[in-house]
Amino acid sequence: MHALMTKRMAGLDLPGPAREAARAARSFLAGLRLGPAGNTVLGHADPNLANYLWDGRRIRIVDFEDAGRSDREFELADLVEHLSARHADWTEFLTMFDLDGDRLLNARRLYAIFWLHTLRPGGPAEHRNPPGTLDQRGTRRTTRPGKGRLQRPARTSKKLQNLPRPGVPIYTSSVTRST
Template identity: 55%
Template sequence: MIDTSAKLFSMTHSVEISGRTLTKRYASWPRDEPAREWAALTVLSRAAPGLTPTPLELSTDPTPSLTMTVVPGEPLGGSLTSAQTTALGDALQSLWSVPVDGLAPIDLQALVDRTRSGLVALRDTDGVIAEAARTWLDNEPTDLTAVHDPVVAHGDPNLTNYLWDGARVRIVDFEDAGLGDRTVELANLVEHLSWRQTDPTSLVRRFSADPARFRAARCLWAGFWLTLIGPGGPSADRNPPGTAEAQAQRLLRLVAG
């Protein structure tokens, strides 16, 4: 099974459920993740009630924790049904329709810098992984840091963060959330490793992103994933043999257009 738990900065948090409330205790918070999650859930619970947990309390003593309501549903995964894909699209539509006032911006430049640095390290390895790294570096995606279509950026579109109750999808885990760009967020979702068994075509058509900008964003995220699961990456040993090579081939196809 492919491991899709890696985040922009890998971390592990503890979760305690008591009745209808859940308390998340943060193990690390280099980018002020507790405040990001609190801010996003506060905005979303007011503007789109029922889409996400409702935040109840943010504590910093002795370490940061956030208490919120529990939302129903089971994590999505594998190959989605048509109904699940449509419901996920509805959830994303709701998410991306909420005003972004008061949210800290996503630091996309940090992602670009980390991806470039990781691929520089991979270009001197062997085989298709090295080829993909060199190809990306020779054809670096165009600048995506300007926000063209501001949305609430979830930041972590792992399928397990979308809960399906048989009728609708709700969204959880907003520690990476902030103000982002819709096309970049759509590309983040499409290129997430958890999506390999599901065709995202209907979602791409639904949100009709600019083709050139969408392709550039997909190349960025595909390169990022190669740095995660390639040799020396934080998730290199968590996936079956051949996963990194398959990602390298995917990256080459994306860059080629």
């Protein structure tokens, strides 16, 4: 995904607030070094919340056409960054898993970049989302008070020290590296 997003974001000129997000995304991609996956899982790879059916007792998951080998951090990042989940606060949910915080953060950034590309004018998701969705994604991810590192959530495991809270940007000029 890193190589694919690097290729697709090269030279992509987005309008409005997403322009700065695209610039920061290219900077992030240029410095990213992902280490090997530590928690291999069978991944769903399509976390649209409409694919999780609740009958009052259990959840049934549908739409496995993209399923395959993945890791916990990438699967959870895909879920958290999916447009269908953009209004949810995932902070408490993510603390239930034993995760590599750096890998999760980098995976979230990659999926946020994926959505910037997918929502671009003429992109495959542009017509399926309300007007202004690209601007909201760009603005949400590029504005934050202060500078420096991402804030820690109220409750964390030792591994989740870089978990961003809702509204904390995914795009940033500083790069978190996994070894």
